[in-house]
Amino acid sequence: MLLQLGVAEPLLPSIRKLTTEDQLLQFVDCVPQLTSDVLMALHDGKTVDEVMEIVTAPVAAPEPVDTTDYAAAVARPSTPVTSDDEALRAILAESFARWQVFLHPTQRKLADNTYNGPARISGGPGTGKTIVALHRALHLAIDLPAGTTGRPILLTTFNRNLAADLRTRLLELAGPEHTARVEIVNIDSLAARVVSDADDSRRSTIGQEAEIREWKAMLLELGETRFSAEFLAAEWSQVILGQVLGSRADYFRARRPGRGRQLTRQDRDVVWQLTERFTKRLADQNVWTWQQVAERAAELEIARADRATAASSDSATEQSGPGTRYRYQHVIVDEAQDLSPAHWKLLRAMVAPSVNDMFLVGDTHQRIYDNVVSLGSLGVNIRGRSHKLTLSYRTTRQILKLALQLLHGESYDNLDDGTEDLAGYRSLLSGGEPELVPHVTWDDEQRTISAQVRAWLGDAQPGAVTQTGGRIAVCVPTRALAADVLATLTADGVEAVEIGSDGPAASAGANAVHVGTMHRFKGLEYRQLIIAAASQGYIPRGFLDRIQDTDPHRYDRERKKDRSLLFVAATRARDALVITYHGNASPFLPTQL
Numbered sequence: 001m002l003l004q005l006g007v008a009e010p011l012l013p014s015i016r017k018l019t020t021e022d023q024l025l026q027f028v029d030c031v032p033q034l035t036s037d038v039l040m041a042l043h044d045g046k047t048v049d050e051v052m053e054i055v056t057a058p059v060a061a062p063e064p065v066d067t068t069d070y071a072a073a074v075a076r077p078s079t080p081v082t083s084d085d086e087a088l089r090a091i092l093a094e095s096f097a098r099w100q101v102f103l104h105p106t107q108r109k110l111a112d113n114t115y116n117g118p119a120r121i122s123g124g125p126g127t128g129k130t131i132v133a134l135h136r137a138l139h140l141a142i143d144l145p146a147g148t149t150g151r152p153i154l155l156t157t158f159n160r161n162l163a164a165d166l167r168t169r170l171l172e173l174a175g176p177e178h179t180a181r182v183e184i185v186n187i188d189s190l191a192a193r194v195v196s197d198a199d200d201s202r203r204s205t206i207g208q209e210a211e212i213r214e215w216k217a218m219l220l221e222l223g224e225t226r227f228s229a230e231f232l233a234a235e236w237s238q239v240i241l242g243q244v245l246g247s248r249a250d251y252f253r254a255r256r257p258g259r260g261r262q263l264t265r266q267d268r269d270v271v272w273q274l275t276e277r278f279t280k281r282l283a284d285q286n287v288w289t290w291q292q293v294a295e296r297a298a299e300l301e302i303a304r305a306d307r308a309t310a311a312s313s314d315s316a317t318e319q320s321g322p323g324t325r326y327r328y329q330h331v332i333v334d335e336a337q338d339l340s341p342a343h344w345k346l347l348r349a350m351v352a353p354s355v356n357d358m359f360l361v362g363d364t365h366q367r368i369y370d371n372v373v374s375l376g377s378l379g380v381n382i383r384g385r386s387h388k389l390t391l392s393y394r395t396t397r398q399i400l401k402l403a404l405q406l407l408h409g410e411s412y413d414n415l416d417d418g419t420e421d422l423a424g425y426r427s428l429l430s431g432g433e434p435e436l437v438p439h440v441t442w443d444d445e446q447r448t449i450s451a452q453v454r455a456w457l458g459d460a461q462p463g464a465v466t467q468t469g470g471r472i473a474v475c476v477p478t479r480a481l482a483a484d485v486l487a488t489l490t491a492d493g494v495e496a497v498e499i500g501s502d503g504p505a506a507s508a509g510a511n512a513v514h515v516g517t518m519h520r521f522k523g524l525e526y527r528q529l530i531i532a533a534a535s536q537g538y539i540p541r542g543f544l545d546r547i548q549d550t551d552p553h554r555y556d557r558e559r560k561k562d563r564s565l566l567f568v569a570a571t572r573a574r575d576a577l578v579i580t581y582h583g584n585a586s587p588f589l590p591t592q593l
């Protein structure tokens with residue numbers, strides 16, 4: 001059976017000797033790829049028939065193979081035979097364009113499937129979710145009827161630099177003609193565009209920090225101490241705006257999943273009045289929050305969807321212009337774990353419920369914002385259409401093992417009232433062990449960081465940078481620490497740039513070292529990465545200790561976010577990961593690596 005599945009015959013005696021998972025993992029590092037894929041899929045619990053269908057059949061040569069016909073061999077999906085770890089790593093490292101041609105059969109199937117409604121792909125970091133989303137966009141673009149104009153496919157993600165990156169990669173994969181059919185925009189810009197298309201009001205938007213400051217100022221003025229600014233901001237955004245509750249009566253009836261602290265009817269009355277006052281306060285200053293923009297956009301699109309539904313049952317009005325049609329035919333979402341309920345309402349209203357309407361990829365273990373959602377209750381029904389990717393193409397097994405330890409003891413949702421885990425998550429790449437380096441002071445630590453970066457830069461390795469990100473990066477918990485590291489590296493003669501909200505400066509050289517706070521590392525990848533100041537007091541943030549007793553639910557939530565931030569940071573590293581700290585180590589880190 002193994003031979004029929006494509007396992008290389010000379011390996012059979014060695015395969016018979018494998019009795020543990022560790023042995024298997026070592027073995028698959030140095031065998032032909034098809035043999036490795038077959039063994040891993042069987043180990044995953046797939047049946048022989050399934051392995052034949054999803055692993056072997058897609059790469060099987062239809063005709064008998066002429067082993068001297070090299071031209072034909074080049075045209076076939078390749079099965080590189082590697083003699084050692086280095087060679088395998090070199091293949092994966094140097095040909096990052098490989099994914100453009102050789103999707104894993106599992107990835108290919110998910111990208112090209114026909115789904116009878118919204119579909120969701122989960123999977124640990126580096127399993128190719130973004131790659132699958134890009135192939136999905138191409139697949140749907142190819143399937144559009146000839147002569148289609150405009151941009152009927154939406155590809156959206158959480159932040160601006162990731163949207164820019166998706167655009168670059170889709171162009172490489174799909175070419176300008178197909179890319180022209182795809183709208184690529186981050187979710188908040190999309191919401192802002194919908195609102196500015198419809199409204200004349202030109203309010204400016206404020207971020208979360210400014211919002212909390214406003215709440216604090218208002219509570220101080222009112223002498224109100226029953227609720228904290230943070231509690232009210234979260235209640236407003238997650239419950240009132242999140243569920244688009246339009247009246248006090250709706251709020252009285254609302255479920256408040258995940259909000260912890262119980263609220264009596266009287267409490268709710270107070271909270272409602274405070275949020276009304278707050279909304280007015282912002283309006284008077286001619287500002288609003290991103291959450292309000294998303295909510296307004298959702299309202300506008302829901303009204304448009306209603307017009308579209310009415311128009312489709314009345315063919316006379318169907319001709320009456322773009323405002324009576326759904327905005328998109330297909331919606332694809334990357335980083336789905338971080339979208340808010342209002343975002344989902346907006347997206348749901350932008351596409352008619354139909355075959356292949358929505359395709360979502362994301363990993364709830366990487367959620368670093370507050371948005372816990374239940375997609376079913378927001379009209380996005382993914383039940384029966386959820387699939388998981390388990391093979392990491394980015395991270396070595398050694399890094400992956402450490403990353404999984406960081407999540408120990410926490411549980412995660414599946415975006416839909418159920419739970420999710422990373423069972424089966426694995427990597428075929430093997431490399432050095434991650435390092436954990438203690439220091440007494442931040443100054444000492446910076447010296448280590450600079451020395452490590454210079455050692456890496458001095459390596460004679462081929463200089464390829466990763467496709468999304470760069471070669472070397474230093475990731476820190478706060479902007480002040482980032483400024484320190486930038487100054488130290490620059491003083492030591494290293495070209496270093498900060499990762500801003502649009503990513504690293506475009507003018508930076510290919511070998512520039514990227515420095516940024518952990519939030520900026522979402523979706524990026526680096527060959528060598530340092531996570532610095534992984535100390536108690538930074539990860540999790542020190543102020544959490546103060547709310548542990550007074551607001552235990554918020555404490556748990558914030559701590560979980562910080563844990564995910566560290567997980568996201570650790571899984572950006574491809575070949576090498578060094579974690580440094582001063583004082584006491586973060587409690588999320590294992591005591592020994």
Ligand SMILES: Nc1ncnc2c1ncn2[C@@H]1O[C@H](COP(=O)(O)OP(=O)(O)OP(=O)(O)O)[C@@H](O)[C@H]1O
Nearest residue numbers: 099102103104125126127128129130131393394523
């Ligand atoms: N089939 C493949 N063959 C080779 N490389 C691949 C393949 N699929 C993905 N990759 C590579 O693996 C890396 C991770 O892929 P991608 O960014 O899509 O993962 P992801 O699941 O979205 O990760 P994250 O959740 O951490 O953002 C990328 O460098 C990508 O090019």
